[in-house]
Amino acid sequence: DADVTQTPRNRITKTGKRIMLECSQTKGHDRMYWYRQDPGLGLRLIYYSFDVKDINKGEISDGYSVSRQAQAKFSLSLESAIPNQTALYFCATSDPTSGNNEQFFGPGTRLTVL
Amino acid sequence: GQSLEQPSEVTAVEGAIVQINCTYQTSGFYGLSWYQQHDGGAPTFLSYNALDGLEETGRFSSFLSRSDSYGYLLLQELQMKDSASYFCAVRDGTGGFKTIFGAGTRLFVKA
Numbered sequence: 320d321a322d323v324t325q326t327p328r329n330r331i332t333k334t335g336k337r338i339m340l341e342c343s344q345t346k347g348h349d350r351m352y353w354y355r356q357d358p359g360l361g362l363r364l365i366y367y368s369f370d371v372k373d374i375n376k377g378e379i380s381d382g383y384s385v386s387r388q389a390q391a392k393f394s395l396s397l398e399s400a401i402p403n404q405t406a407l408y409f410c411a412t413s414d415p416t417s418g419n420n421e422q423f424f425g426p427g428t429r430l431t432v433l
Numbered sequence: 434g435q436s437l438e439q440p441s442e443v444t445a446v447e448g449a450i451v452q453i454n455c456t457y458q459t460s461g462f463y464g465l466s467w468y469q470q471h472d473g474g475a476p477t478f479l480s481y482n483a484l485d486g487l488e489e490t491g492r493f494s495s496f497l498s499r500s501d502s503y504g505y506l507l508l509q510e511l512q513m514k515d516s517a518s519y520f521c522a523v524r525d526g527t528g529g530f531k532t533i534f535g536a537g538t539r540l541f542v543k544a
Contacts, residue, residue: 409476415530
């Protein structure tokens with residue numbers, strides 16, 4: 320079954336550490352997204368990519384960077400993690416030809432920065 | 434900029450009908466989506482409205498009025514499993530076709 324996967328599912332790290340969250344998809348979608356979710360704040364867009372050569376900043380990109388290694392892979396890095404980056408992180412994909420803007424989400428990565 | 438407003442919580446009884454409203458402000462509106470998220474789970478797509486009117490999918494319907502910058506999600510014949518968070522999201526064409534999510538409405542369904 321075509322899917323969106325994220326690794327790791329849970330991560331605890333310390334302030335100042337570099338962290339990479341990985342996302343892979345087998346849906347064949349060109350568009351990929353990274354969101355963070357905090358209680359009461361919904362999903363906020365960090366970065367998005369419409370194809371391998373296209374990277375765009377979202378609402379809250381400061382402190383984050385991304386790499387689109389292939390159509391199927393989109394990684395999110397925290398260069399120097401800080402406690403207020405503790406959150407649930409979701410990767411998502413979409414097909415621009417679908418007509419309904421449906422995004423397919425991975426299971427999420429729960430990140431805790433101590 | 435963009436903003437969306439939806440109620441933080443709604444409570445309803447099993448078998449009832451509930452409406453979750455969403456108002457939005459955006460300069461490059463293309464469409465309004467709704468997503469459901471159960472505790473501990475990922476958001477899942479429910480509906481998308483690009484044009485005014487009502488879209489029906491089983492027990493769920495979604496409505497859009499572009500002139501009022503307003504939409505709603507209607508859930509009929511509520512079931513306990515409908516207890517979840519519901520997010521409205523606008524597709525915004527300003528600076529690229531990104532999707533901006535509201536803060537979510539927590540729906541509690543009581544027996």
